[in-house]
Amino acid sequence: MSAAQPGPIHSAIESKLREQFAPDRLTVIDESHRHEGHSGARPGGESHFRVEIVAAAFAGVSRTERHRRVHRALATELEGGVHALALRLLAPGES
Amino acid sequence: MNDTTTGNAVHDRIRQEIKDNSVVLFMKGTPAFPMCGFSAAVVQVLNNMGVQYKGIDVLTDPGLRQGIKEFSDWPTIPQLFVKGEFIGGCDIVREMQTSGELKTLFTDKGVATKAA
Numbered sequence: 671m672s673a674a675q676p677g678p679i680h681s682a683i684e685s686k687l688r689e690q691f692a693p694d695r696l697t698v699i700d701e702s703h704r705h706e707g708h709s710g711a712r713p714g715g716e717s718h719f720r721v722e723i724v725a726a727a728f729a730g731v732s733r734t735e736r737h738r739r740v741h742r743a744l745a746t747e748l749e750g751g752v753h754a755l756a757l758r759l760l761a762p763g764e765s
Numbered sequence: 766m767n768d769t770t771t772g773n774a775v776h777d778r779i780r781q782e783i784k785d786n787s788v789v790l791f792m793k794g795t796p797a798f799p800m801c802g803f804s805a806a807v808v809q810v811l812n813n814m815g816v817q818y819k820g821i822d823v824l825t826d827p828g829l830r831q832g833i834k835e836f837s838d839w840p841t842i843p844q845l846f847v848k849g850e851f852i853g854g855c856d857i858v859r860e861m862q863t864s865g866e867l868k869t870l871f872t873d874k875g876v877a878t879k880a881a
Contacts, residue, residue: 733857734839741840748840754803755841757856 676700679716679747687723690743694762695724705754717751722758729761775832783846787876788818791833792843796820803855804843810862815879816871848874 676684677700684698702715721740728736736759741748748755783789788811794800796808796818811818823830823842834840837851845852847870852858861867871878 733860734851734853737853737857738838745840756803758860 677714677716679750679752680719683719683721683744683747683752686743686747687721687740690739691723691725691727693723693725693727695722697722701756714751718754718756719752720756720758722760724760724762724764726762728759731761733759773832775828776836778829779833779836782819782821783849786819787848787874788816788871789846790818790820790843791823791829791846792820793822793824795822800824801842803841806855807843807845807858810858810867814862814868814871816876847871847876 676698680698680700684696687693687696687698697720699720700716701718701720705718723740727739731739737757740755740757740759744752744755779791790796790804790807790811792799792801792804792807794804796812799805799808808820821829823833830842833842833844837844839851839854841854843854845854845858852861852870858867861870868878
């Protein structure tokens with residue numbers, strides 16, 4: 671069975687991150703289905719996301735500051751329905 | 766009135782907790798009964814390393830739950846502090862454990878861990 675089309679929040683996260691960080695690589699995964707029935711899950715889904723970014727913008731920037739920049743870029747989503755945002759934020763050449 | 770008084774009672778309490786305790790985890794639930802997978806993951810890391818820490822449940826205190834986010838400029842729970850310094854949330858703690866940086870951090874800060 672093919673995956674459903676990305677929802678509106680999923681799409682907004684992708685476009686904001688692409689615009690903000692000009693990433694070499696960007697992966698946004700909606701993991702909400704794995705949290706159905708847990709606290710923070712919503713009937714419409716789009717509550718739990720996993721994001722991996724590889725971007726030159728993160729070179730020389732501390733871990734906490736990388737996360738804060740992504741939090742700021744997605745402030746609207748985090749204040750809205752996004753309950754959990756797992757982040758892996760790398761500069762090119764890091765693993 | 767002194768430098769460390771902000772007039773924000775919640776921030777003052779947080780400041781006191783991270784001053785009085787070498788390792789503090791603000792979390793959902795308790796170390797014995799975490800109420801969120803991300804909090805549980807950090808509890809597991811700390812327990813596996815044999816670190817003594819104080820777990821503080823934000824679910825029982827809405828003011829604290831909001832206040833800790835403002836205090837750290839960090840929108841999510843859990844949050845780990847070592848010797849008064851904000852270290853990060855679940856992703857950062859796990860990355861630092863994997864890379865060995867967390868062990869180094871505890872050693873540098875004089876926090877005892879069990880021998881690997």
